[in-house]
Amino acid sequence: MAGVVVDDHGRALLIQRRDNCHWEAPGGVLEQGEDIITGLRREVLEETGLEVTPIALTGVYKNMPRAIVALVFRCEAEAGALRESDETAAFRWVTATEVADLADEAFAIRVQDALASRQTVPIRQHDGVHILG
Structure with a gap:
């Protein structure tokens, strides 16, 4: 999963990874027993120092060779x-x-989709549970 953190100017935050020097949106994988929103917030905080609020699910992407499904969320920075x-x-x-110009095509598309003004799936909370849609 990835969190596309958007600023007041409509720009997205990219990180440059230490392991491969690639530019990507911050994110990662869930820990066992972790829910999606908690994992997203943890990963973005670990990689950026920012506490974020996910606003909407903006895309679901599959990496065919590695059989990985990635959820991408547009986020706002709240603190940090x-x-x-x-x-x-x-x-x-x-x-x-x-x-x-910076990111590999597969990652650039995810960020561009998150920045685009198109239909997204909102995130709601009900009785302490995050609900998509």
Whole structure:
């Protein structure tokens, strides 16, 4: 899963990964027993130092060779400050056009979809449970 953090200027936050130097939206995989929203918030916080609120599910993507399904959420930063980590070497705020020049196509499309003004699946909370739709 990935969190596309969007600022007040409509730009997305990309991280440069330490392991491969690629530019991507922050994210990762769930820990055993972890719900999607908690895992998303944890991963974004670990990689950026930002506490975020997911606003909408903007895409579901499958990596065919690796049989991985990725959920991508548009997020807003609520607190914290950008900081490098063991996983993150640098940060950059980018427009939908700029992301195509920095990120691999599969990751750029995810960010562009999150920035686009199209139908998204909102996230609601009911009795402490996050509900998509």
